Amino acid sequence: MKIFLYYIGKARDAHANAMAEEYIKRSGRFSSCEMREVRPGKLDPCEKHSNIFKIALDPAGRMMDSAKFAALFDRDLVFFIGGADGLPKQWRDRADLLLGLSPMTMPHELARVVLAEQVYRALTMRAGHPYPR
Secondary structure (H helix, E strand, C coil): CEEEEEEECCCCCHHHHHHHHHHHHHHCCCCEEEEEEECCCCCCHHHHCCCCEEEEEEEEEECCCHHHHHCCCCCCEEEEECECCECCHHHHHHCCEEECCCCCCCCHHHHHHHHHHHHHHHHHHHHCCCCCC
């Protein structure tokens, strides 16, 4: 299984960056996991990963608990996190699932941390690891 987390916008908060990177590093024990910044117009993750299940983070997206989220992890996944202006419409439209982390607005750096932690939690749940208790 491969997991890709793409985000728009510079990751400026060193503390948030360190937290997100730590969860991605931990996730690597269970799956190939990559997180990187993308710029719309330079790379289209939908084209690069045309055959992979695509999940776009969106405030109006479907909310789910950690157990339902973990159930998605039976295939390769690509996640998109928008910047200050959200996601490009074409990425949002081509997503297989719109996922809401919270109805509250949060900085994209914090959204990356929350998503990275939930990815790690999902992988540990599926592996029977004690972390998610």
